[in-house]
Amino acid sequence: MSTQPLAIARTSYTPARSTEPSASDEIRLVGLTKSFGRDQAIYGEGDPADLVYKVISGAVRTFRVLADGRRQISDFYLPGDVFGVELDAERRSGAEAISETVLLVARRSVAEDPEQGQSLWRHALRQLRRSQDQALTLGRRSASERVASFLLDLAERLGGGDELELPMSRQDMADYLGLTIETVSRTVTQMQGSGLIGLAGCRHVRLTRPGALAELCE
Amino acid sequence: MSTQPLAIARTSYTPARSTEPSASDEIRLVGLTKSFGRDQAIYGEGDPADLVYKVISGAVRTFRVLADGRRQISDFYLPGDVFGVELDAERRSGAEAISETVLLVARRSVAEDPEQGQSLWRHALRQLRRSQDQALTLGRRSASERVASFLLDLAERLGGGDELELPMSRQDMADYLGLTIETVSRTVTQMQGSGLIGLAGCRHVRLTRPGALAELCE
DNA sequence: CGTTAGCTTGAGGTGCATCAAGGGACGTGG
């Protein structure tokens, strides 16, 4: 749980607007901004799905849990990413802030506006592609292959450099990759040992041999 | 490979039209029908993605393969299902007929027609939901839980009865569930032994205790 | 009635999970 008491979500009453250039693929959202503390729930499974979100700052995880508590993280959302678009009226997964996070909140109808053109189904297809990539990883890759593909994907999403700050804990990585926290930790340590990556604190990673990492993923 | 020499795809030059009632969720396609033999490729990874398909009869698998041949089946498509809608101009996965199959083939632009309204993004979101379900299964469920959820899902898609004919081989099931063929076979045999299912030939399954199967999946 | 492709079954190995301690960083209070 959070080290600080969970903040009540703070809603800014200054109307905000998504600032991205309106490339055809960008979903334009208009709404309010809202802040969330670490580990704070944004919505839960079964909640009404009448809002959509765009990450302004921070990071978000969406996830499903089985009855006995096993958790699978569906995806992580970083600044600029849109999440919360659902097929039905109810949430099929939960969403939580990973760290102190600011979101742009819009009514679902804004995203579904026909004015948006192709952007909504292109968004859905991008999500689908990511989910299918994840399924390939979960179904057919070894632990080190999973971690390698995760680091490469994250590095690219965070700007493409060879140095990155992990926004999430080892437990989150494990629940995304279908592993245990111990296996993730051991795998990262081994990668450091074999010179594939460098660590400066457990959250700061440098990809020293990105080519070798990519080979691991084929 | 196929027992019979792979048939050249037979194209019917009778214009055909998808016959479903135009519920808001149905993608209406107009095109030609085309037949494929067992294990025949419909398209391969990297092919131009300018066509979309609807299954008229038979069954289809889409899949990705790693460099060393490991294969992950993304999904199976049954009569009435639409597949082949892609984000980019190139296929990111391959598609093959599982058995003798007839498809309705349409230009991609037909599916992307704004006239279709919400049906396209609703289709993409349904696919996404299925893929996320699969990710939960691959990441967090045991072999018997995987097989149980697979059988329940398939039974529902095939009409909801408690008796079903598996359209695919054990190998296909294994590659969808992230297991080996041996583990799938053993699991099915055990389920028969414990009275959860009945088998009449390896392709014909009766769900004798669907409730118990559902409990396995939580 | 032989051939073959796919399924099942068995024996043994292994990659990752589980269980259990130890760090190390950070914040809090004395």
Next chain:
DNA sequence: CCACGTCCCTTGATGCACCTCAAGCTAACG
């Protein structure tokens, strides 16, 4: 400024679920 607690990460020892390797078996088909 240092003692102390807490949370998270790491490391070690052991176990097991599933994989691998290797035969058999069954059914469909020529």
